[in-house]
Each structure stands twice: as structure tokens, then as C-alpha cells.
Amino acid sequence: MSENQPPVTIIEAGQSVRHYWRDLWRYRELLFFLCWRDILVRYKQTVLGIAWSILKPFLTMVVFTLIFSRLAKLPAGNVPYPVMVFAALLPWQFIATAFTEAGMSLTGNANLISKVYFPRMIIPASTILVSLVDLLLASIVLLGLMFWYDFLPDWRLAALPLFMLLAAASALAAGLWVAALNVRFRDVANVIPFVIQFSLFASPVGFRSEVVPEHLRILFSLNPLVGVIDGFRWALLRGSAPLYWPALLYSVLLVSVLLLAGIRYFRITEKRFADII
Amino acid sequence: MDPVISVENLSKQYVIGHRQGEQGGSLRELISAGAGRFARRLFNPLAHRSSERTTELFHALHGVSFQVAQGERIGIIGRNGAGKSTLLKLLSRITEPSGGRIAIRGRVSSLLEVGTGFHPELTGRENIYLNGAILGMSRAEIRRKFDAIVDFAEIDRFLDTPVKRYSSGMYVRLAFAVAAHLEPEILIVDEVLAVGDAQFQKKCFGKMEEIGQEGRTVLFVSHNMTAIRSLCSRALLLHQGALVLDDDVATAIDGYLGGSCEQVHRLEWSEGAAAPQNSSALLRRIAACDRNGVLLETITTDTELQIEIVFAVKSAGASIGLTLIVHDTDNSCVFSSINNSEPNWYGAPMPVGTYRSVCIIPGRLLNNRRYTVTVNLFGKSFTDLVTVREALRLEVLDGVAVRRDYFGEYGGYLRPDLEWSTARV
Secondary structure, X not given: OOOOOOOEEEEEXXXXXXXXXXXXXXXXXXXXXXXXXXXXXXXXOOOOHHHHHHXXXXXXXXXXXXXXXXXXXXXXXXXXHHHHHHHHHHHHHHXXXXXHHHHHHHHHOHHHHHHOOOOOOHHHHHHHHHHHHHHHHXXXXXXXXXXXXXXXXXXXXXXHHHHHHHHHHHHHHHHHHHHHHHHHOOHHHHHHHHHHHHHHHHOOOOOOHHHOOHHHHHHHOOOHHHHHHHHXXXXXXXXXXXXXXXXXXXXXXXXXXXXXXHHHHHHHHHOOHHHHO | XXXXXXXXXXXXXXXXXXOOOOOOOOHHHHHHHHHHHHHHHHHXXXXXXXXXXXXXXXXXXXXXEEEEOOXXXXXXXXXXXOOHHHHHHHHOOOOOOOEEEEEEEOOEEEEOOOOOOOOOOOEHHHHHHHHHHHOOOOHHHHHHHHHHHHHHHOOHHHOOOEHHHOOHHHHHHHHHHHHHOOOOOEEEEEOOOOOOOHHHHHHHHHHHHHHHHOOOEEEEEXXXXXXXXXXXXXXXXXXXXXXXXXXXXXXXXXXHHHOOXXXXXXXXXXXXXXXXXXXXXXXXXXXXXXXXXXXXXXXXXXXXXEEEEEEEEOOOOEOOEEEEEEEEOOOOXXXXXXXXXXXXXXXXXXXXXXXXXXXXXXXXXXXXXXXXXXXXXXXXXXXXXXXXXXXXXEEEXXXXXXXXXXOOXXXXXXXXXXXXXXXXX
């Protein structure tokens, strides 16, 4: 593309925007700016500021440890219970907040959508990025715990980025769906908290997957989060939670299908967002 | 030379009506609407389908075609609801057209609102970056122009204050300053000069002229004919979603000011017809005229209006009272007037015959908006009321006498030309 031949944009009814991915790339800075805005805004006028990002998961971990290990006396194997819980809390919290925030993101940015053009996918994507930053900050707590209990990860840690990718993909897949649906049906916003609550009990966060009886294991693994969370535990806890391959493969497959379909649905509906939001 | 913007047969429809199956509504509404249809068919199987409430299409824009050459400055004018904003939204890709085609060569920036994406919790500095990014600037570009933006907005002392603590003037200045430093090939602007104080508006206006002179293509929507006239060379006149005039700016503005649609400047009742009446008198005619009694075609904020009320007295000795009530289109009363200052016949018994009363609404009083005029006629000793609601519908267009060097919007129901003076004490 030379200087005197600027790009031509064609706008037609029913045509999906050409060069969508090129546009997405052109607006990549906006992605970071929106992410930056959300992080900045969250801690304005707070005394503790960014420390909340570490404090919140830490407090959740304390509650979980008290309830599941002390009161319910669930076994943790040879792993210190707080470490075991926290290794699962990281991905679960990430997916839960990313999913919630992404779901509300389009309606929360309605003024942008009705007044400026940019690929709308940037909005839910930026909320995923925000949650990713939270995840990284919360990892500091895990690191502290591991030093405290002298339980450091081994070579399996190298696989963690892959599981992070899987977690991010599942958050984005679910997020795109609920975000787009919520533009048309605000009912979705009311459903999200229940899904989150339910998924906490249906996922191996406060307990180990091995606790689930063998004949129910397949049923249990229908929840795609099981594969993600067990993967995190396997990578972080020296493999003390063995990988359950059927669950993991199923997770990868389901997330890929949901993500591709989600992108498709999002792109079909996004052209009308400004009309119905 | 090839056009930079080429629009062919563009149209946009919205679905309106109660059954919003296509457009929205909550899931429950959708389901219950479906169940309702099912139940109706169940209990009344012979009913024709068309008896159901069908979705109604609203044509916000239809069959619009035009071309814009490189460096042209084009005004888009028309009344509220004519489709101006829809056209801008389609051109800036915020929503997709229902039909037709647009081809745009070059980078487009659209400014449909000042300060889109400003976050009240963030500081001025942070908002410059955020807003710049939202409008399509890169971080490097914003950093390069940062000082110029702060300079233009005149807010350097408050750069690190959250904008929620800004005065509305400061807020608007900052927002416009960011937008003014965009450097797109094509700029689309919707009514943004209508902000800030007069001095800042002048500055914005200068900036807009500068942008135009740099050879950028500008599309500019405004209700302000003075601004359109001085910024644009060509104008498109939209009416009810159609492009009715595409011509040089003077011709298009004349078309806009002259086209008196849905206005009622005269109401007349022919002899013997069911004219509004009571036992004392009946109304013949209500009209908006000029000083010479000639019916007005166009009313601007400068125009002196004579509201003429012609009535016939039926019973001798009746004393007739008249009042005039001017409403805004949102039905709030703007002012009312009683004819008790009338020197000749007020309170006096009137012989049978036809009379013409005139109420003068001076120029430089009304604002540029729509008004309705309601006329009341009273019979014997101010009882026996006859009301003609919304007898006249007037659209007052923007004039220049009061506005002088100000380009923005005037708030309020009226735009009186009040006297100002300043003296050193």
C-alpha cells in the first residue's frame, strides 16, 4: 500500500467487514488502553490500591483452607492444603472474573459502542487481559506460600503457560458468548452470578479431583474447568495431582469449539450492537 | 480524480413497534410473545395471520447517493429526525446499512460526541491518552501532541485532577482539544461546536477552518447555518431520510430554510363550516403574518410575528376576550398573553360584525425551536371558553441578529436579545 493510495473501505449491508483482523491489529493499542483504564479505575480512591489484587485471593484462600481442610477435613494428599487450594484458586478466580467482566463489558461500554467504531471484540478481550494481570499478581501469593511451606514446583512448571492459554481461551470463549448475548438479552447478566456460584462447587477448587468417585469422574469432567484446574495443579504441584487425560482432552476440544463458534456469533451480531444496545 | 467517499443507494431501517422479535426485548418477552401467538392461534385458529401485530419498519435513511471529492468540506443539514446522524453513523461504521454501498478511501475519524470514553475517575492527563486511543490515535502520536492538546484546552493546572472535579467548561475544552488534534484524511463531525463558552467556540471554529484548509475532507452536521455557511462549500439537505438537495451551500441552506414542512402558519374556517364558536362569536382565521398582514413563509429568531385572529361576533353587545398560549413541542408552556392591553375594544360591548385582532410577538425573542400556538376565545364576561389547541405550529429557524459572533446552541425556550453593559468602576 503506497502513500498516495490509501486503503479503501467498503461498507455494505450483510457483508462482514473486510480486513477485520487487520483492523483488530491496528487497534491493538486501544486494547491495552482499555485494560489500563480498567486497572487504573479500580484502585482510584482506595487506600490500599493495587495491594487489593494480592489481598483478595489471599483472603479467599484463608477462607477455603478453614472451611475445606479444618471443618470438612478433605484430604490434600502430601501437598500442604493452602498450596493445593491456591493452585486451583488461581485459574478458577481468573476464569470467573474474566467471564463476569467480559459478560458485562459491552453493556458497560455502551457509550463507546454507539459513538465510535473499532472492532468490538477489543472490549471483552481487554477484560480478559485485566483478569490476566490479576492472575499474575495473585501468583505472588502462591510463590510466597510455596516458600513458606517449602514446596517448590519442579520441571512440570514449564507446562504452565499452556494451561494458562487454555484458561484464557475458555474465559474468552465464554466471555464472547455472554457479552454478545447480553447486548440483546439483559437476562444474561442475571444468570452470570449463578453460573459462577455453581461452577465453584462443580470444580475441584476446595478439593482434589481424586476425591470424586471413579464412576462419577466422567460426569464430573463434563465441566471444562476441571481439565484446566487439574492442569494447573499438575504443573504447579510436582505432578502430585496426576493428569486425567480424558478430562483434559475434552476441555481442549470443548473450549476450541466454543471459542470458534463464539467468535463467529460475535462477528455476526456485532454490526448491530449500536442499534440495540 | 476519484471520489474519496462514494455512497450508492444507501438505506437504513429500524424495526419499531411492540413486538420486538428482531430487535431486542428480554428473553421472557420473546418467549411470552411466542406463547401469546400460539395461544391466539389455538383459540382462534381461523384468524388470519395478518391480524397479528406486525413489525413496523422505520426508514431512517433511504436511497441516498452522493460522492465527495478529496478536500471537500460538506455540510449535512436537515431537521431533527431527517437522518443526518444515521448517515454519519453509517459512514463511520458504527452501525451497518440495511442496503446500498459506501466506499471510503482513506482513514476516517468521526467525532459524534465530544469526550466519548472520558472516564470521570481518571485525571486529565490519563483521559487525554484514553480518549486519544479511542479516537484512533497511536500512543506515539498522542505523546507528540500532548503539549499542544493541553495548551489548547487551557487546563495545565488541573492536568492531574480527576475530570469528575472539572467544571463542565473545562471538561468540554479538554474533550474538544483531544479531538481537534486528530489528523485523519476524512473527518466526520456531528454538532460539536455547540459546546463551551463563546470564546472557546471561536477557537474551536478556527481550528475547524484550519483543518479544512489543510486539504482534509470534512463532513459536518449542524443545525447552525452560520457555521455551515462559513465552513462548508457544499451541503446535502436531508428530509425524512432522503437526500433532497445536493448543491452549493447557499442553495442548500435556502432549501432548508424555505421548506416549511409540517408547519401550520394559517388556520381558516370557511363560511358556515363547523368553526369553533360559542354563543357570542365564532372564529374565522388564525394566522402568523408579518407586519403588513402577509402570511409568513419562514420564521427565524429575528422575525417579528403578528398572530392574527379573525372572529365574527354573533350577538350584539358581547365583549370578547382573547388569550394566546405558546407551548414548546414538549408541551411546556413558554408564555401566554391576554388581550387586556388592547385599547379599542377590550371590555367594551361589540356590535355584530367581523373583527381582526393582532398580537405582536417581537423579533429577537423566540429561540430556534418549534412552538405551537393555542388560542382561547371567551364570550360574555370571560366565561364561555372556546379553545383551539395548537392552532399554529411554528418552526423558528436560526437567525443571526442575537447570535452575533457566537456559534453555539442557545439553551432555553427563548432567545431574547437582552441589553448588556460593562463599565469600569
